[in-house]
Amino acid sequence: MEQRQAITAFVRRDGRILLVRRSNQVGSFQGFWSGISGYLEGEPLTHALREILEETGIPSLDLVLVHQADPVDIADRVRVGIVWRIHPFLFDLTSQRQVQLDWENDELRWILPQELGDYQTVPGLDRILSACLCDSGA
DSSP states (O other), X not given: OEEEEEEEEEXXXXXXXXXXXXXXXXXXXXXXXXOEEEEOOSSHHHHHHHHHHHXXXXXXXXXXXXXXXXXXXXXOSSXXXXXXXXXXXXXXEOSOOOOOOOTTEEXXXXXXXXXXXXXXXXXXXXXXXXXXHHHHTO
């Protein structure tokens, strides 16, 4: 099995989680809902904060790390033999800053965690979110 590394960061405000819908310009899972994500480049926490800034316009000064969960392994449904090791993060947004999406996502929703099942998400997103919420006591 080939292992690839990525991060998924959830931003929470007032008990609601930010979900973003992947645009037609990204390489995979176009139209699917996800957290803020990207291939891991460097140290996971630093990379998560960079992805949040790039994809939402939210600077690290407006975020508080609630939990960094243990990595979650997700088998790639399209490419057999590849397992994604996802480094999950949960941040609380401490301001009322408006999200400014970049080209990677074309829609956003603030949802209650229990509403995640109502959305067509990237594979394993429920497990990744659960790792962040269960492990943190949040």
